[in-house]
Amino acid sequence: MTRSSERRTDGVADAYDVVVVGGGAGGMAAALVLGRVRRSVLVVDAGEPRNAPAAHMQGYPSRDGMPPGEFLAVVRAEVAGYGGEVLRDTVTEVVPDGTGEFDVVLAGGGRVHARRVVVATGLVDELPELPGVAERWGREVLHCPYCHGWEVRDGRIGVLYRAEAGVHQALLFSQLSSEVTLFLDGAELPGEERELIAAAGVRAVAGKLAGLVVEDDRLTGVRLADGEVHEASAFVVAPRMVPRDGVLTALGVRTQETPAGTFPQVDPTGLTSFPGVWAVGNATGAAEQVVNAAGAGYRAGTAVNMSLLEADLAVSRQRAEFASAGAGSGYGSGSGSGGA
Numbered sequence: 001m002t003r004s005s006e007r008r009t010d011g012v013a014d015a016y017d018v019v020v021v022g023g024g025a026g027g028m029a030a031a032l033v034l035g036r037v038r039r040s041v042l043v044v045d046a047g048e049p050r051n052a053p054a055a056h057m058q059g060y061p062s063r064d065g066m067p068p069g070e071f072l073a074v075v076r077a078e079v080a081g082y083g084g085e086v087l088r089d090t091v092t093e094v095v096p097d098g099t100g101e102f103d104v105v106l107a108g109g110g111r112v113h114a115r116r117v118v119v120a121t122g123l124v125d126e127l128p129e130l131p132g133v134a135e136r137w138g139r140e141v142l143h144c145p146y147c148h149g150w151e152v153r154d155g156r157i158g159v160l161y162r163a164e165a166g167v168h169q170a171l172l173f174s175q176l177s178s179e180v181t182l183f184l185d186g187a188e189l190p191g192e193e194r195e196l197i198a199a200a201g202v203r204a205v206a207g208k209l210a211g212l213v214v215e216d217d218r219l220t221g222v223r224l225a226d227g228e229v230h231e232a233s234a235f236v237v238a239p240r241m242v243p244r245d246g247v248l249t250a251l252g253v254r255t256q257e258t259p260a261g262t263f264p265q266v267d268p269t270g271l272t273s274f275p276g277v278w279a280v281g282n283a284t285g286a287a288e289q290v291v292n293a294a295g296a297g298y299r300a301g302t303a304v305n306m307s308l309l310e311a312d313l314a315v316s317r318q319r320a321e322f323a324s325a326g327a328g329s330g331y332g333s334g335s336g337s338g339g340a
């Protein structure tokens, strides 16, 4: 189906049925299903999946505990088995070509033609400013009880209070340990929230924070500005989650407000408001985990294939109509008056 199979010097063809922007779980699942129905697919991936700092990926049925890099290596091999290609590069722009298809511009130079585009670029976790948080992110500094809660169960878990997300997280982590402390960092906790955390057995510590205490490459505590140290084996924060949606916003896709901020709006198949462009995974919502991102990618892949099939059939039908009209008028039958 590829318009041109001519290879460029970097080994990438000039045109594909589908270019997938982003090679995490979402993008690779889309590529896998599309490859299996013989669509030509290029995945362009900048190589920074969101869970890269974590040693293990939890909660993916049959892959629970697998290192994230290993998971992606397996999927890449599966995609390659069906002819899908992966290019390490960054897409800077998706440019509509005026015919309902696209030119995908690469940071490394050049552009690739795509009949359809799937954007699976994930999101960026903007971490709260506090010494030690960025250094221990994905190790003992955590955000998600479903991803890491089991691994820190029964430990001393500190939670950073930055508005209501902190209370929410403290309540969730209180299911996993009876030693959860909410660090208010100088903020006031509203009375209702104070009652909630007390009911869950969570302690509150009022003082301003100085940072995390790390000894022998391991988090051991949380230091207050007055020097007091509270023991901690894990520290929970609520990052600001910002979708990597630059290529989508440049196309002017509709967005929607969510509790986690503004995200591109998609229909149940992942189709954005821009015809021919789908989006999946964390690029479309903060709550997506690896398994959801993969599910959304798979679903989008099937919808993309259907849209290509419909376009292919429309062209075939037009050709057939043109040929029969030509036969009726003598054109194309070899008996026409003009010949050439």
Ligand SMILES: Cc1cc2nc3c(=O)[nH]c(=O)nc-3n(C[C@H](O)[C@H](O)[C@H](O)COP(=O)(O)OP(=O)(O)OC[C@H]3O[C@@H](n4cnc5c(N)ncnc54)[C@H](O)[C@@H]3O)c2cc1C
Pocket (backbone or CB within 6 Å): 021, 022, 023, 024, 025, 026, 027, 044, 045, 046, 047, 048, 049, 050, 051, 052, 053, 054, 056, 057, 058, 059, 060, 089, 090, 091, 092, 120, 121, 122, 123, 125, 137, 138, 146, 147, 148, 244, 247, 280, 281, 282, 283, 288, 289, 290, 291, 293
């Ligand atoms: C520390 C941490 C641990 C986590 N642990 C778990 C866990 O145990 N279990 C779980 O289910 N979830 C976990 N998550 C959540 C999980 O990482 C995400 O939900 C999942 O990675 C989303 O997949 P995705 O395909 O949407 O995006 P990603 O996996 O983030 O992949 C997006 C890809 O697109 C690339 N990209 C971005 N922009 C461009 C561009 N313009 N051009 C080309 N490529 C681009 C990126 O470099 C990246 O490779 C964790 C998250 C964090 C932060």
